Amino acid sequence: MTAAADPVKLMKQEVGRAAAALVKSGSIVGLGTGSTTAYTIQFLGDRLKSGELKDIVGVPTSFQSEVLAKQYGVPLTTLDAIDHIDIAIDGADEVDPQKNLIKGGGAAHTREKVVDYLANQFIVVVDSGKLVDRLGSTFPVPVEVIPMAITPVTNAIIKLGGKPELRMGVKKAGPVITDQGNFVLDVRFDSIDDPVSLEKILNNIPGVLENGIFVNCADLVLIGEVKDGQPLVRQI
Numbered sequence: 001m002t003a004a005a006d007p008v009k010l011m012k013q014e015v016g017r018a019a020a021a022l023v024k025s026g027s028i029v030g031l032g033t034g035s036t037t038a039y040t041i042q043f044l045g046d047r048l049k050s051g052e053l054k055d056i057v058g059v060p061t062s063f064q065s066e067v068l069a070k071q072y073g074v075p076l077t078t079l080d081a082i083d084h085i086d087i088a089i090d091g092a093d094e095v096d097p098q099k100n101l102i103k104g105g106g107a108a109h110t111r112e113k114v115v116d117y118l119a120n121q122f123i124v125v126v127d128s129g130k131l132v133d134r135l136g137s138t139f140p141v142p143v144e145v146i147p148m149a150i151t152p153v154t155n156a157i158i159k160l161g162g163k164p165e166l167r168m169g170v171k172k173a174g175p176v177i178t179d180q181g182n183f184v185l186d187v188r189f190d191s192i193d194d195p196v197s198l199e200k201i202l203n204n205i206p207g208v209l210e211n212g213i214f215v216n217c218a219d220l221v222l223i224g225e226v227k228d229g230q231p232l233v234r235q236i
Contacts, residue, residue, distance in 0.1 A: 011231035015125045015224035016040040019089045025054045030115040032090025033062040033108040036125045045072025062108035088119035093139040104142030104212030124221045140186035142212035149207025156205045162187040
């Protein structure tokens with residue numbers, strides 16, 4: 001299939017390329033998870049190979065981003081070996097007008113939140129379909145839960161007005177298991193009027209490791225669109 005016949009793929013590539021172009025030599029880079037961020041990692045590797053970019057190291061947010069970094073020649077480090085992150089690039093499942101996010105479609109939101117919040121600059125890469133007026137409009141809130149606590153956490157979330165559903169594997173029998181060995185509840189709320197408060201309330205439930213509401217952390221959002229069959233990238 002040619003690029004012209006697949007404008008959505010081309011658009012994701014252009015958003016990934018635009019994000020990779022913002023990385024400077026000598027940077028410590030948070031490497032996000034997902035289909036668009038995968039292109040960012042690829043283009044970082046291309047810039048390193050060409051010599052345009054030098055002396056960067058990446059901090060992966062998932063096994064997926066770790067594998068891609070190794071595949072494309074992006075050197076890796078760990079949080080134990082560094083004291084800051086210069087720039088993090090990651091996707092999102094929803095973005096509201098205040099640049100608050102819902103993340104966790106790939107069940108990597110716990111590690112993503114650690115890395116993205118540490119970064120001096122956090123860049124979000126999405127397509128225009130991820131933009132919403134209010135969080136929770138199209139995507140549930142992922143909540144990572146330690147296995148022994150799945151029942152009490154489920155009950156606590158129901159009392160908050162949420163509708164939790166255990167995320168099940170697609171090509172495996174049983175629930176999705178995170179990189180930390182935990183379960184994920186996908187929680188729908190009728191309305192998320194105060195994402196800042198809800199993020200804290202969910203995380204205060206005993207047994208919850210982390211949830212997918214990201215507030216007051218995104219500095220720049222790169223948005224990919226397809227208009228008249230051509231990919232465009234704009235920013236907010």
